[in-house]
Amino acid sequence: MKRKISITFFCLLLFCAFLYHETAAAAEEILIGVVMTGKTPYYEAMHEAFSDSLRGRTPNGKQIKIIVQRPFPDPIALSNAARKLIAADVDLIVSYGSPATLAVIQEKSGIPLVYAGVYDPESLHIAEPEVTGCGYKVPISSLLRHLRSLKQVSILSVAYSSLEEDSVRQLDEISALAIEQGASLQKINIRSHKDLTNIGPKKVGDALFVTGSAIISELLDPLLLVFREHGQPSVGIFPDVKDSGVIITLYQIPKEQGEKAAEMIYKLMLGWQPNSVKREILRDTELVFNLREAKILGLKPQINLISESTKVIK
């Protein structure tokens, strides 16, 4: 009898130890939720660098699981994506771009948030203590200067999306610069494919400025086609990954933002408070000149543009 009790007690102990082990193992997993607007190549490149960098930074004995949400960049879809991550009980959230970042902040979940790919984040005035991250700033004035070295621009068409905060702030910046430089602006608001059909000859100025927008990134080919048909060049602040024919691109290297976001997430995993991780603005840029496209449009670049370019597409 005594022996029977001992065996039962021992089995019970074993079962408890097994249960404890399972609970402990579950606690070792860190769940990271990611929201990015659409399948934007710029944000995808950032996220790839983030994931690669984080792989080598996992704290000892912990496992990282990443859930990615790629909603269309309208406020409802973004809000739903943020709610899904909150419902999944993620430990940390990473957002790419202003629309995704603002959508997560609006949910007021209190979950630590690291943003990346936000244009000029200081102008968003994010006060929440659980938020940190790295944004970027591109000298738009410089991009306009390079464009002017290629072509006289009296009317500048600007493609932006009123659904995306980053894109709108870039439009404001371009407007101020255009006034300074005596050029007039043709604003082209793109919220869906339908808006492309509204671009008549009057909207096509002397050149097109493509702001950093998830929607425009997806519609870049048909948008550029309209301007090419009128022989007008385009410039942009997102890399022309699909080789759509943007003549000059001046962009912040997405890999750097992805790696910086990973560094910040790592600190949070080690127990840092988000407000003790300094928010950063990255300013390193790459200047890419598409000489092939310039030739097609009959534009002759000045030697400065070629010599200053980090990459020349021939």
Next chain:
Amino acid sequence: MTLKVKQENRGFSRYISYAVLFLLLFIVQNTGASEKQEELLIGIEPEHNIFDQVEKYRLLADYLSRKFDIKIRLTVMSRYGEVLKRFKSRRLDGAFLSSYTATMALKQLNLAPVVSQVNLQNISRCQSYIFVRRDSGIKSVNDMKGKNMVFVDPATTEGYLFPAVLLHKIGITEMNTFFNRYFFAGSHASAIFNVLDGKADIGCAKSTTFNRLTAKDPSMKSELLIVAESQPFPETTLCIRKDLPAELQQKLISVLLAIDASESGREILSKIDMNKFINATESDFDSISSMIDMVAKP
């Protein structure tokens, strides 16, 4: 005994042969040196647009060739530091040199500074500017830690030496650890564009290039902030070999100093954005020499 005398005689005639051979070599060498110089090869340090630069100096070379009975040829060195190597191999007779290379050339080679260029603003000297983008938040050297810096070339006073001395004076000798990254743009204009484009946070360049570009496009000036500037240094000086025939040296100096006195000379000068030439002396480079010594010392 006879054998010993014969051996002594043979040794003596060998010495005579060596002496004759040495004399012949000496005569041949001196004949060569006193031969009439058929052409002058003048080097130019590269600027941002070397095509424009070559065209400008070609006009000057053609003018000088007409004034002399020898051909004056130009060669553009591939980069700033190359001038010393070229001189060492005796392929150049002279060169229009920026202050750093002129100082090094005076130190290491048998060269003499003869004339300095005076630009259209009647300035023969230029400063080094250290500048940042106005929106960068950088206002002093302390704010530069961990940022990206673009220099022009290690062989430039305005584009490397002055900032290096400035940092050295406050105890920063290891740029690798002070800056996140630093690199060389290759030209003064390129250093300016690198900062404007955001490829670097801090840049340095000579004042004449900075002022020319910002005067052409005032938007550049409103975007850049000069955070430090140096004393003036000679901008471009013609340095020539001291062993060139004295008559040729004198003629070259007098033709260049008088170039602005004639209509045809002024026409050439205006085409190459110059006002005149003025005399240059070795003491013009004393301050740069001290700066080079300061940075070179551990």
